Amino acid sequence: MRILHTSDWHIGRTFHGHPTLDALTSVLDALVEQVRTARVDLVIVAGDVFDSAAPSAACYPVLSRTLGALVDAGARVIVTSGNHDSAARLGFQSGLLRPEITVLTDPAAVGTPVTVSDEHGPVHVYGIPYLEPAIVRHLWQGVELRSQAQTMTHALDLVRADLAARGGRSVVAAHCFAAGVEATPGVEREIRQGGLDVVPLSAFDGPDYVALGHIHGRQQLSERVRYAGAPLHYSFGEGDKPRGSWLIDLDASGLRSVEWMPLPVPRPLVTLRGPLDDLLADERFDGHGEHWVRAEYTDPTPQPDPMRRLQERFPWCATVVHLPAGTRADDAEGYARRVRAARDDAEVIDAFLSHVREGEGASDAERSLIREVLDAHRVSEAHA
Incomplete structure (x- = not known):
């Protein structure tokens, strides 16, 4: 079976005040084409489909159109909810969707898989929506659930117990902050306190592949536990991180191979640093007229109206920061x-x-x- 792992679409998110729906639509169209070309059997979207619990009306057509296009390209689709999503809003329409599309947002159904079959037999896909301990602990009486680590470990224990009874190959889709990842400052909206919501890697033991969401850059925690990252850059801190998804092949015995599938970047991000006069005139910056620009000007004192002046040269200058050169001698x-x-x-x-x-x-x-x-x-x- 061939599976495409994607996540963190964040439909409706802005970039320094600029809408991203058109750019995201073009990237998702490229993802659909990858699904068609690679003959993908199953697409997994591991949470944070929307950027807000109450997305604008313009966001819903992007989602419904993309899900339909993925099915038309020949794939089953399984979607889980993330911490940015409203599970209720994302899941309410699940019964109305095409049978090839499944949206998993109910924590009570964590141990019940969606089973997809190929020539080697069944593959059990367990969707774990984002689990806030204070909200879900009433579902499992007698189990201490005070942290993300405890909650996710319990959810995966339910998966392992069900899988032991069923047998066969398995995939988990989850949305959490796993131990060992490097978060991009200012990107992942973490709610960690004392490391309590960091899920240990051992919690994911068992399944053939674990498709994670929440971290915006691709990361490999083990051969079988990975983050795909977001399809767009949503921060200048992500500018050097590739965009794409993971293509997973399962054979009769389990995980056979994993391949990175790059996605196009509609408008590259760049950080330019130097005195303001250099940023405005130096020819070494000539190639960035169509890039998103973060300008860091190093003049000793703040300069008048730097954003307006920089946008005359870089129309897509999104942010300007005054960072004087040198080290402060006077602490x-x-x-x-x-x-x-x-x-x-x-x-x-x-x-x-x-x-x-x-x-x-x-x-x-x-x-x-x-x-x-x-x-x-x-x-x-x-x-x-």
Whole structure:
């Protein structure tokens, strides 16, 4: 059996205020073509189908059109819900969908598989929706479920118990944060406290393949436990991570091979760093006019209207950050010492400017203005 593992579509997500529906649609169209060309039997979408528990009306046609196209390309489709999805909203229409499409959002059904057969016999697919311990613990009385690790381990124990009775090959689709992954800062919206929601790799023992969602970059935790990542880049922190999905082949004895299937990147991401004048004019940045741009300008002091000026050269400049070059010579303790050592208010102000400007104090013109203002203030106080 040939299976395509994808996840984290995040339909409806914006990128620095820009909509992504059109870009995502084009990438999902490419995924459908991969399914057709590779003769995929089953597509697994491992959670975070939508970016919000209450997606806009424009998001639903993207999902329904893509699911239908995957079936038309010759595949069965199994979808689970993630932490961004509303399980109720995603699952309510499951009974109305084409028989080749199954949406698994009910935690109570975790130990009951969807069985798909090929020439070697049955393959049992266990969908595990995102499990919030406080919400699902009432389903399993007498079991301590205070963390993601406990909850996912219990869910997989149910899978293993059912599989022991059924026999045959098996695949699990789940949405969680597994131990050993490297999360991209600012991307995965983690809700970890003291590591309690990190699921140990041993929890996934048993199935022939575990298709995970939640992490936006592809990751391989073992030969049989993997994250596919998101089909689009949703953060500049992801810019160097490839987009795609995993193509899994099962033979009569279980997992035979896994291959990475790259997806197109509609608009590459790039981070450009340098003085603002260089970013605006240097020819080494000429090739980024059609890229999403994060600009980090290194001038000692903030510059006026940098976003507008940069967008004249880079229309898709999405964010601008002021990161002065060099290392701050004056840390908090050094700044405090300079303030204590200051002989007058003018030196206090000069110490502050040097601190916030990475060592560059007041200019001669600024010192003159500072003295003038302070003198005027003293005169005003004397006549009060």
